[in-house]
Amino acid sequence: APVITVPVPLGDRAYDIFVGRGLLAGAGPRIAALGARAAIIITDENVGPLYADALAEALQRQGLRATTFAVTPGEATKSYASLEKVCDAVLAAKIERGDLVVALGGGVVGDLAGFAAAVVRRGVRFVQVPTTLLAQVDSSVGGKTGINSRYGKNLVGAFHQPSLVLADTALLDTLPIREMRAGYAEVVKYGLIDDARFFDWCEANWRGVFSGGLERDEAVAQSCRAKAAVVVRDEREDGDRALLNLGHTFGHALERITRYDSARLVHGEGVAIGLCLAFRFSVSLGLCPAADAERVEAHLAATGLPTRLSHVPGGCGSVDDLLDAMAQDKKVKGGALTFILARGIGQSFIAPGIAVEKVRSFLAS
Ligand code: ADP
Ligand code: ZN
Known part of the structure; x- marks a missing residue:
């Protein structure tokens, strides 16, 4: 092989x-x-x-x-x-x-x-x-x-x-299918960060990734290339490496709310919901076309991943619970959060200083 x-x-x-x-x-x-x-x-x-x-x-x-x-x-x-x-x-x-x-x-x-x-x-x-x-x-x-x-x-x-x-x-x-799907959320993430063509490829080829065809090898290799490129630019996360946190500010909060109970949510499932929220939040801020957020959600859902807060088993509490969980994240500084937002698929960027109130009104909507 x-x-x-x-x-x-x-x-x-x-x-x-x-x-x-x-x-x-x-x-x-x-x-x-x-x-x-x-x-x-x-x-x-x-x-x-x-x-x-x-x-x-x-x-x-x-x-x-x-x-x-x-x-x-x-x-x-x-x-x-x-x-x-x-x-x-x-x-x-x-x-x-x-x-x-x-x-x-x-x-x-x-x-x-x-x-x-x-x-x-x-x-x-x-x-x-x-x-x-x-x-x-x-x-x-x-x-x-x-x-x-x-x-x-x-x-x-x-x-x-x-x-x-x-x-x-x-x-x-x-590997249990649930773990497979969870890892796949991170594969999709690389397309969403800065490689729209890879996201297109994922939409067309995800079945082969799951079934173990050559597409699986290609997806793993392409993800490693993407991660390696970021790590080589910024080994210790002083800058660009933070882009890898796309979907993770929301995702980590959901993991915390579900008490890291893998029966409820595993990391990649939190990331899948987090990716969808990051795109919808970007849409609500007027940064990203709604059609791109819809494509992200449709693709993750097609593979069987959760994409919405309502998909969290046992629920995820109130908006304040979510904000509290986010505030405990190490990326929070002085009433403002650093988010990874997107102008579209493959066009993510680091957005420091996002006011907590903006997140609150998005989550409440
Ligand atoms: P992650 O890579 O998501 O951090 P873990 O190290 O917690 O995951 O592994 C997830 C679960 O899958 C664990 O229960 C682990 O023992 C199991 N596991 C890992 N690799 C395999 C595999 N190749 N086949 C079957 N089970 C596996
Ligand atoms: Zn992750």
Whole structure:
């Protein structure tokens, strides 16, 4: 099967993302090329039984010493307690500076294992083998790692770029459909940010992305190219990288309101509703044609994603509840919010200083 290579040219920390169906079986030589003697695979208890042995064997065939450590699945695992367990597992496996931590899993495993790799021995190299669509198109690229604290999500972490990302699109064949859809919201986001042609492509090809045709590889690769371009311009989110937050100011608020209960809402579902709200808000501010907002909503709805506040199971409270939840977001400063708005599909921009009152009247409408 064809393999697509997406370079991430970050100077002395440059790395490649490989995208393709069936990459896992041939992962050994690519990982061994990094020159390590040993690797520890960090995974979770859903993904481990499916794929960890195949990966460990691929590494062992190249003469690497490979062990596996599995954590409990779910967002609650991005904790200080699991960080301690993972760091101890890395040390117990005698992983040295030149060796590797290999994250095999979704965003939870990638963020946690990446952070452990960033801090153990003041930094060991790590490889991402993302197993969710969300992780393949978003969290495995860009070097953000971390855990949650009682004060909020992702508040303790480090920038630590991977040495390699292997996105085997066949691994998504076992992913629950709901997780697949949630990741797809982030794919659509890249079109909405600055690539109208890619949004057109998504409208025409989304079925192939879901069914696992070559379109899936193309969607993952194109998303990685888009994310890599933003990360290379603004690695530490001092500027442009904020565009990646399109749909996320509303989305994060909905996640907070539903108490991060994945039975009610997962991240990508919050993003899908958030993307629709960001476009409708842009329309209400007179910035964006209504037809573009309608196209966004129609496309996300066609894939089965939620698109409206009324789609949140258990409801999302009053307008004030939503505003309160948004005010807790780190992007809020002095009565005004920074939003990512759009002049149309593929024409998003950072809009600082949006008065809370404008958001209130939009949400109340
Ligand atoms: P995200 O990437 O959305 O942050 P998580 O790391 O929380 O997601 O993974 C979402 C759920 O899907 C978890 O329960 C995880 O164990 C499971 N999972 C991840 N990858 C796969 C896969 N390829 N096949 C089946 N289940 C998977
Ligand atoms: Zn996101």
